Amino acid sequence: MQTRIGALALGRLLGDGWRGSGPTYAALAARVRSLVLDGRLPLDVRVPSERQLAEQLQVSRTTVTAAFDSLREQGFLRSRQGSGSWTAVPGGVRPTGGAIAPPTPDDVAHDVIDLAAATLPADGVAVRAAYEAALLELPRHLPGVGYEAAGLPAARRAVADDLTRRGLPTGPEQVLVTSGAVSAWSLLLRVLAGPGDRVLVEQPTYPNALEAARRSGARLLPVPLGGCGEPLWDVDAWRATLRQGTPRLGYVIPDCQNPTGGVMDDDTRRAVVAAAEAVGTVLVSDESLADLRAGGTAPRPLATFSDSVVTVGGLSKSAWAGLRLGWVRATHDLVDRLVEARLSWDLGTPLLEQLALAHLLDDPARERHVAGRRALVASRREAFEAALRRHLPHWRYRRPQGGLSLWVELRDGSSTAMAERAAAHGLRLAAGPRFGVDGALERYLRLPFVVPVERVDEAVRRLAALAADTPRARPSRLVV
C-alpha cells in the first residue's frame, strides 16, 4: 500500500525546529529520518518532489537534493527513476511486532517485574458476587443446549442497557456477546476484511489488535498519532489516509487510547467519522478502556455520530481479564453475520460467564465499583510518575487522560535494545515497535503504570539501571 504526502503536509510534519547549527541538508535529513523511525512518517509513503519541497521549505533545491541523497544512502528513502521517492528503512526488512503475552508463572517465580502487559488484579468483590449470583441461576439453564452464538438474552440485554446508559441507545438485537474485546475484533476482521484488504490502524496502537489484523491477512495502513505537545489525532492526516487508502476497516481507540492514554474530543470524533463514512470505511471503536478515564466528562461514544461505526467493549480492564467477556455493538444485520461466522469460531461464550456478565453490568453498585477501580489506577499512576521523577527525571511522556500506561519518548532509538536486556535487570518490557506497523517507534516505550505501589520504586529503579546499561541503539539495530 503506497500513499503520498504533499509538500504542505510534510512541511507541517517537519515543524519549525528542524534547522540546527550544522548544514541545512543534514538537519533536514536527520529530521526526516527521525520521523520515519518514530512512525510519524509511515513506510512506503511517496514524498514530494525535490522542487516542491524546496519551495515549501524555502530552501534551495540543492539542499533538498543533498538531504534526499543522504537519506537514500542511509536507506531511509528508495527512488525509482522518474517515479519519485518513498520512505523506507535500511535493509528493507520490516520487523513485525507480535502480540503481548501476560507474564508467566515463571516470571513471577523469578521476581521479574512486568512492565510489558497492562493488567490489573480483579475487582474481587464484584467478580465473586457476580459468579455467586450466576451459579444460583445456573440450574435453570442446565437442561438446555447451553450455547447460543449471539449470546444469552439476559447478557445481550445487560450490554444494551449499559451502552444506552453511556449515551448510545442500543437494543439487545444489536449486541453480540464475545469472549473478550480482542475476540470481538478478530471476529470482525474475519467477517469484514478478507486477505489483502486494507485496515487502517492508529500508530501507535494495541499490539494484539495489530497482530490480529496481520494474521487475518490484512494490509495495515497506519495513521501516525501526534507526539508530545501535538494533538494526538490529526484530522487532516486521517482524511488523507482514508481518501488515498480507502481501507475496508479502521481500528480506533478513542477513549484512553492504548498506549498513549489520549481521549479524542467531540469535534475530532465527528470529523473522523465523517471522513471514514465518505469513503465507506467501517470504523471499529474499541472502548474497552473507556471506564478508566482519569477525569473529565465522558465524550460521546463514537457510534453516536454514525450507525456505521461498530463498537467493541469488554470487562478485562474494568473488572478482570480472567473473565474473558466482551461484546460487539453493531447493526442488527452485521450482528447476524457475526453470529453466523461464530458458529465455526468458538460457538459462543460460556453460559456461566454470560450470567456473570449480566450481573456485573446490572449491579446497582457498578458505578461505585468502577469508581473504586479508577481510584486504584490513579494511586498507582501517581506512585509510578513520582518514581519516574526520582529515578528517570529526564524521560518525557504525554500526560495520559486515562488508561493504564505512559507512552514514553526516549532520547535515542534504544527501545528494542532495552527490551532485549530487560530480563537481565529483572524486568519485562514491550519495545515501541510492537505498537507500530513497520518496525518504527524505536524512540518510544510503553510503560504500564499499574505496578503494585509497594513495587513501584523497585520497578523504576531497575528501569533506570537498564537505561544506563543500554548503549544508544544505532539505526541498523532496527532491522536486524
Add this chain to the structure above:
Amino acid sequence: MQTRIGALALGRLLGDGWRGSGPTYAALAARVRSLVLDGRLPLDVRVPSERQLAEQLQVSRTTVTAAFDSLREQGFLRSRQGSGSWTAVPGGVRPTGGAIAPPTPDDVAHDVIDLAAATLPADGVAVRAAYEAALLELPRHLPGVGYEAAGLPAARRAVADDLTRRGLPTGPEQVLVTSGAVSAWSLLLRVLAGPGDRVLVEQPTYPNALEAARRSGARLLPVPLGGCGEPLWDVDAWRATLRQGTPRLGYVIPDCQNPTGGVMDDDTRRAVVAAAEAVGTVLVSDESLADLRAGGTAPRPLATFSDSVVTVGGLSKSAWAGLRLGWVRATHDLVDRLVEARLSWDLGTPLLEQLALAHLLDDPARERHVAGRRALVASRREAFEAALRRHLPHWRYRRPQGGLSLWVELRDGSSTAMAERAAAHGLRLAAGPRFGVDGALERYLRLPFVVPVERVDEAVRRLAALAADTPRARPSRLVV
C-alpha cells in the same frame, strides 16, 4: 483442486449392482450421477478415458461414450478438448453448507423439535459440582492477571492426565486449553493452513469444522466415506487423495464419526496415519465424541501411531456445551505456536471455566458420570430407532457405533427440500449437503437421536409427515 480417479478405482466404486434392466449406457450414467450426488465421487475429479473405463467394465466403448455424453448433457461431467473429463454438478454453482446453529429461544417458544443440532442437556450434577469447587478456588486467583494463553497449569495437567489414562501419554506442556473443540480446530487452521492451502476432510463430516476451514480460505479436499454395508474408511481412497492432493492438514473424526457414528479400527488408524505421514500431512483427530461409544473397547488414540498427529477434544458432548471447554494436544513446539496465535484470537479461556475443567476431569466419579451419559444416550437412541421402525420403516441407515446421530440414506435426493419444508412441520433439520463439500449428499439426512424420550414419537411422526409431503427433489434443486 483437481484429483484423478483411475479406471480400477472407479470400477470398484461403481460396484456390481449398477447394471439395470434398461440400456447399459443409461444405467452407467445413472450410477455415476448418483455417486456424484452422494459425494462418493467428489467434484473436479478427472475420470478415466472412455477407452480405459470400457476395458475395466468390459463394456463397449460406445456404451461409455453414450454414458459420458448423457452425463455431460445433464451437467455431471465437464470436458475440455484433448484433456479429459471432470465430475461436476449442473449449473456449476456449488452451494456451500454453512455451520449448524443451536436452536433459538424462538424455536423453543414455537414448539419446534430440533433435529438439526446434536446436543444434550448438561450432566447437571457433575457440572454444578465442578463450578462450586471452582468458585471456592477463585479467590486465590483474583489478585493475578487472570489469563494465560496456554491455559492454567492445573487445567493443562488435568487434560494431560486424562489423555494419559486413555492410553496417550501426555505432558502438560503438550496441552493447550481452548474454548471448545471447534475453537481448537479454528486456531489450528489459523496456524497451520494459509489461504489456498489444501485441507483434507472426511465426507460427510461435521459442518462447523467444514465451515471453519472454508472461512480460513482453505481449499477443501474431501475423502468420501463408504455407504451402508461398506467400510467407512477406504484406506486406498485415503492413500490416493493424500498422494495426489498432498494437503497441508487433514481433519478426521475416528471415534464416533460425526455424522455416521462409525469408529475407525486399529489397522485403519495405522494405515491412515502412515499415509498422511508419508506426504507430510498433519492429521487433526477430533476426539470430542470419544466418550460416547455405544460399546466395545476403546481403540488406540490416533496420536499413539505418530507424534505428528494432533488431538483435539472437548467437554461439550460428554459434560455440556454451555461450558465451552476443549483442548489441543500437540508437540510442545506446536503448542508454543498456538499460544502465540491465541494472543490475538481470544487471549485465553476464562479462568473459572478452566478451574471447572480440572475438577471435571479429576473427579474420581468421572467414569461413573460418563457411564451415565452413555446410558442416557443409549436410551434415547433406542427410543428413536423404535419410532423410526414405527413411522418410517423403509429408511436405511448405518448402525452407529457411537455418537449422537443416525446418517440416514433417503431413497431420493430430497434432503434439501425436506429441510426447507421442515419448519412447516414443526421441525428443524440439517440437510445432507451441509455435511459435504460441494453440495453433494442430497440423498442423506443426519438425524440426531437425542430428542427427549417423551418427544420422540411426536418428532418422528412429524418427520414421516414431512417426508410424505416432500416431492422427489430434482437434481436441479441442488444448484438453485
